[in-house]
Amino acid sequence: MATKNAEAYAAVSKKYEWGFATDIEQDFAPKGLSEDTVRYISAKKNEPEWMLDWRLKAFRLWQTMEAPDWAKLNIPPIDYQDAYYYAEPKAKATIKSLDDLDPEIRRTYEKLGIPIEEQKLLANVEGAEPPRRVAVDAVFDSVSVATTFRAELERAGVIFRSISEAIREYPELVKKWLGKVVPQRDNYFATLNSAVFSDGTFVYVPEGVRCPMELSTYFRINAENTGQFERTLIVADKGAYVSYLEGCTAPMRDENQLHAAVVELVALDDAEIKYSTVQNWYPGDENGVGGIYNFVTKRALCQGRNSKVSWTQVETGSAVTWKYPSCVLAGENSVGEFYSVAVTNNRQQADTGTKMIHLGKGSRSTIVSKGISAGRSDNTYRGLVRVAPTAEGVRNFTQCDSLLLGDQCGAHTVPYIEVRNPSAQIEHEATTSKISEDQLFYAMSRGLDQEAAVALIVNGFAREVLQQLPMEFAVEAQKLLGISLEGSVG
């Protein structure tokens, strides 16, 4: 039964703006996945022996594992042998400065609006005083092609490197923390990532340092049939603070491509990490052809007292999203936050949420999840709040709201609450609704057309989350919300 509301959302086709491919020469690993692939990647990266062993151990483990099927996702079987696990732009002898970078890649980032030069502003945000600066690590398929503001960060003591550089330059630090939060055997996709991860970002903020600028990584899948497996590791030492942004896009292609990333965050005493993601992988076309399979394991360990990790995500892309940024709240009075807006349109499927594992006394967590479904998509919030017997005085607040645009989509909420300490205060609320005719009528009576009215209401619905984003990202995210819903909003 079509409601009045749904009828209003006639289909208007809108292309994915980031769907262009860049034509550059690339080196590929042989197609398929075997121990040789793992050795190939490790050799390409000039990795030390211990790293290769670590990868091989993960690979052997992966072969014994089965892909999880508990999520509310309909994924055709994936042929892991029918993909390239490594693709890098053909290197020019050695890149001494950014001027040596392949102009095609450079143009790609210009088109994407990502500053790989050390420019002052990411977006033209008025009134941003003093000018805000963002250091960028740009990952193109399997390799990091540029990292900006290195020198300035180094003066502050912050290490901001691609992870392959970090493995060579700071082996002790990497060895100490890699796999500590997301162990090799954690889950099917994390294990696969441990075996074949190609690049990613490593950040270390030393004791007492407030990172002088926002750090960001921009992931771009370009090559056909290629999986991207990046690994991010961020360690904030005692009293440190860092804000990290992550953005992603991919060209429009008819096949599905695999993206299986692992992100590990560690916050020691009094440290704070703010991790923001705007995920805009190619979602496939309106018939569900193509698009990225996004299987991501993100987890933070709040190890120290009073440590804090805040995840903010705006998920608009990917054909399939399987992603649960989590916090292990081990430290006393540690704080975990999760703010999420997930938008699905056409045939997209998202199963996303968070886990808050309370182990420390007085640890607190907040979960705010806003799901928006349109078209024929399915949007699921799946979350876990667990309180260990030793965790005294835990507080959790969870709110998940779903908004349905049209009557062909689904919105689902699957929260798990497991409490083993009576002093815990756990609250969970959820609502599901559609945009009310009254709201729409009011906005339109003020002169907005229907599309603008819906965009306004949706942005209002997601406001609590968008507020958590750094300003540049918030502007981008707001635009993205509008664009993602075009085609569903007539």
Next chain:
Amino acid sequence: MALSAQAWRRPSVPELLDLPSTRAEAWRWADMGALSAAAALAPIARAEHEEHFLDLPGARLLFVNGVLDEVHSVLDRVTLIEHVAGDHALGRHAQGTGWSLRLDTDAAADPVQVVHVATGGENHLPAEIVLADDAVATVVETFVGAGWSNRATRIALGRSARLQRSVRLLQAGGFVSLREEAELGSGASLVSVFLGAGQAGSRIDGQVVVGEGGYAEMGGALLTAGQQRQECAVRVRHAEPNGQSHQLWRAVAADTSVASLAAAVEVARHAQKTDGEQSLRGLLLQRTATVNLKPELEIFADDVKCAHGATVGELDTRALFYMQSRGIPKPRAQAILTRAFVADALDRIASEPVREAFAADADAWLDGAL
């Protein structure tokens, strides 16, 4: 594992039952190991059954280890028929001869009381309640004794039929597994209330399909102590528009016990104007106890009102303080507040004698635990 001499009705070993593992989402908190232990319980003396029948007119069925005790039973409108097995992992083991209540259009039966006595080992029993249009019935079931009691109940309600169903699990040991499958016609109403106040483990597996303008309630209270584990896994599916459902569950866990409440509401694509409500609340009496909650929503229609609330914690310290300041000793204040917490779920029972009997069982449990 050696078969108990009393596992005579269906001499199968639970390990061979091909049960799902806890890796399956719907069985995540299930305690399948308890089935083997329950089925292997040594025979015990038959419990007194008389006291478990309430002073109500109508049919009285006494099943001892899943077999009708004809001497002590009054069948009234109930018949015994052969049932075919469904496909539920536990429910399918309850097949063969079982009871059946079928009412014609506009019929109203006196309450049907069923007492299940287990004396060790395992026993299985299927049942059906089929009400034609506008028929009205009340069914009260009580489980006592020890062993593994496994039940599969199929409920079909015609247009505007009404069924009030109350089930109390009072077994002193073992395990009770219930599989409930209900289908509601347009405007039909089903109110099911479960009380777990015994010492046995339990799993209540429910699936209710609500028709146009139908009304369904699935709720109850699970009280666990010692090393007991009780859980419910119920799903209400709104297949047609204008339906209403309420799932109101309360769990109280003491000692090292585990109480798990998983309740789902599903709204089909064209089931517009559905009003689905869930309220799951857990109360932990000791820090060694566990409460698990999973209030799940699965919504495919855009013009619906669905909300769920879930909380876990201890008694409100301010309410306790207030009562103490009025001269009520702390243990008494705790008992009153806990009773009120559980009463929420039992208030849904419409028949007064049944509600009072259930409340008395809950009180007896609370007196022991507090």
